[in-house]
Amino acid sequence: MFMEISEIVSKQKEFFSTHQTKNIRFRKMYLEKLKALLISNEKLLYEAIKQDFGKSEFDTFTTEISFVINDINYYLKNLKSLSRPKKVSTNLINQIGKSIVFPEPLGNVLVIGAWNYPYQLSLSPVVAALAAGNCCIVKPSEIAENTMKAITTIINENFPPEYLYSYEGGVEETTELLKLRFDKIFFTGSTKVGKIVYEAASKNLTPVTLELGGKSPAIVTKDANLEVAAKRIVWGKFLNAGQTCVAPDYLLIEETVKEQFLETLTKYIKTFNYQAGSGHYTKIINLKNFDRLIALIDAEKVYSGGSYDHEKLFIEPTVLSNISWTDKIMQEEIFGPLLPVISFTNYNIIINQICELEKPLAAYLFTNNSEEKEIFKNKLSFGGGCINDVMMHLGNENLPFGGVGNSGIGNYHGKFGFETFSHQKAILEKATWGEPDIKYPPYSEKKLGWIRKIINF
Ligand code: NAD
Numbered sequence: 001m002f003m004e005i006s007e008i009v010s011k012q013k014e015f016f017s018t019h020q021t022k023n024i025r026f027r028k029m030y031l032e033k034l035k036a037l038l039i040s041n042e043k044l045l046y047e048a049i050k051q052d053f054g055k056s057e058f059d060t061f062t063t064e065i066s067f068v069i070n071d072i073n074y075y076l077k078n079l080k081s082l083s084r085p086k087k088v089s090t091n092l093i094n095q096i097g098k099s100i101v102f103p104e105p106l107g108n109v110l111v112i113g114a115w116n117y118p119y120q121l122s123l124s125p126v127v128a129a130l131a132a133g134n135c136c137i138v139k140p141s142e143i144a145e146n147t148m149k150a151i152t153t154i155i156n157e158n159f160p161p162e163y164l165y166s167y168e169g170g171v172e173e174t175t176e177l178l179k180l181r182f183d184k185i186f187f188t189g190s191t192k193v194g195k196i197v198y199e200a201a202s203k204n205l206t207p208v209t210l211e212l213g214g215k216s217p218a219i220v221t222k223d224a225n226l227e228v229a230a231k232r233i234v235w236g237k238f239l240n241a242g243q244t245c246v247a248p249d250y251l252l253i254e255e256t257v258k259e260q261f262l263e264t265l266t267k268y269i270k271t272f273n274y275q276a277g278s279g280h281y282t283k284i285i286n287l288k289n290f291d292r293l294i295a296l297i298d299a300e301k302v303y304s305g306g307s308y309d310h311e312k313l314f315i316e317p318t319v320l321s322n323i324s325w326t327d328k329i330m331q332e333e334i335f336g337p338l339l340p341v342i343s344f345t346n347y348n349i350i351i352n353q354i355c356e357l358e359k360p361l362a363a364y365l366f367t368n369n370s371e372e373k374e375i376f377k378n379k380l381s382f383g384g385g386c387i388n389d390v391m392m393h394l395g396n397e398n399l400p401f402g403g404v405g406n407s408g409i410g411n412y413h414g415k416f417g418f419e420t421f422s423h424q425k426a427i428l429e430k431a432t433w434g435e436p437d438i439k440y441p442p443y444s445e446k447k448l449g450w451i452r453k454i455i456n457f
Helices: 005-016 024-040 042-053 057-083 118-131 145-156 171-177 191-202 226-242 255-271 287-294 347-355 370-379 414-420 445-454
Strands: 086-088 097-105 108-112 135-139 164-166 184-188 208-211 217-220 250-254 302-304 318-320 338-344 362-366 384-387 422-430
Touching: 005 108, 005 135, 005 171, 024 042, 024 057, 024 118, 042 057, 042 118, 042 145, 057 118, 057 226, 057 414, 108 118, 118 135, 118 145, 118 184, 118 414, 135 171, 145 164, 184 191, 191 208, 217 226, 217 347, 226 255, 226 338, 226 362, 250 255, 250 347, 255 302, 255 318, 255 338, 338 347, 347 370, 362 370, 370 384, 414 422
Parallel strands: 108 135, 108 184, 135 164, 184 208, 217 250, 217 362, 250 338, 318 338, 362 384
Antiparallel strands: 086 097, 097 422, 302 318
16 A cells, blocks of 8 residues: 555654553564564575675674664663663752653654665664654665665565655655654764755754764874784775775874884785675775765875776775875765875874864774873764774664764764653652742742752852
């Protein structure tokens, strides 16, 4: 039966108002159902993403399916305690009473996903939204068309549309969708489109979470374990052919260890054997992005790599050295397998220079020097990051994941995801006896004196 999207949104509002989604057993039942569907459709999910950009089963399992399953397991285990009203202390002026923070679902929410980790980025927010007791419409990215279709098949054939529905569409359909009223919009994608979503949401005062991008630096100082740093940076940069929002975008290397470090980097690029069609290296998603990336390669600055294949949409892992801040490649998020390298001689100066740029989604520091670690933590503002690793902070559900400034608003994962899709309702319950008279008229100097004393003024 065909239904207009506006009709589905209305049905979700209606269904939410029956309060069924607030029942913990109801939420768990559907989370279990989604988990079972992901497991039974594993092959379909692998096949679709392979067709979209050649992603291997290994990468799809470790960076997508296992992520979503892990989220579901987390909520199945913690849902009761997350949804429980939390008693907090009550101050003197509110005695005799008790105070409660009461988490409640927001209502009908919209999740808009990006294409680069299509399962994780569309379904992890959906899992958090359902765990928190909402109805949800998910709009996967049309750029990864086959994965979008796989998500739609799994959801729309198995869930009631008034509870969870996958809506397919590109810019035109999403523009129309954003005209409808939601109780929350969770968007993952570029900063440019994030602003469009924010503006549309403001018309209805709809709260948003914006998971955006940016240029995330990796800094390597002379006090780093260079072998470990090179191995981890190569892995993080070239996973998914660099099409990862938290990938190290560019490398800042201390001048005295530059040559040694670049040699170690290229050693690992060779060891990891990134070939077109290999099981662990993907192609560029489409010609538009391929052409954009090729235009960023300055042949005179190629240190290693630099070749590409138009037909296969393949770009070799490429390291570009002697880059300066004004080079074209430093003006936008790269989102591909190109690693520009800038060297520095003074750690404090380079930190100050990063502080002048837009706040990145991630930042990485490789060093064993505790003073450098402290400066990194205290001076740099970024969404999240690692010391002596890259990207792995995402793998800890006890850490919030999200940006700051231009790289995003809000966060999710674990309890943070639950809170993102909840309203924390404050309730003060008073006894109907034992109340002092001081707040009621007629006022007097004596009453004011007591109030001043109580609030320590
Ligand atoms: P995008 O902004 O082009 O698209 C994201 C979503 O917005 C898609 O579903 C798309 O259909 C929709 N969209 C596109 N144009 C629109 C418009 N004009 N109006 C309404 N909706 C529109 O991003 P992308 O190319 O899918 O992803 C790449 C970007 O996303 C990069 O900047 C990357 O850093 C960022 N990203 C961020 C995260 C994160 O978790 N913070 C994760 C992945 C990607």
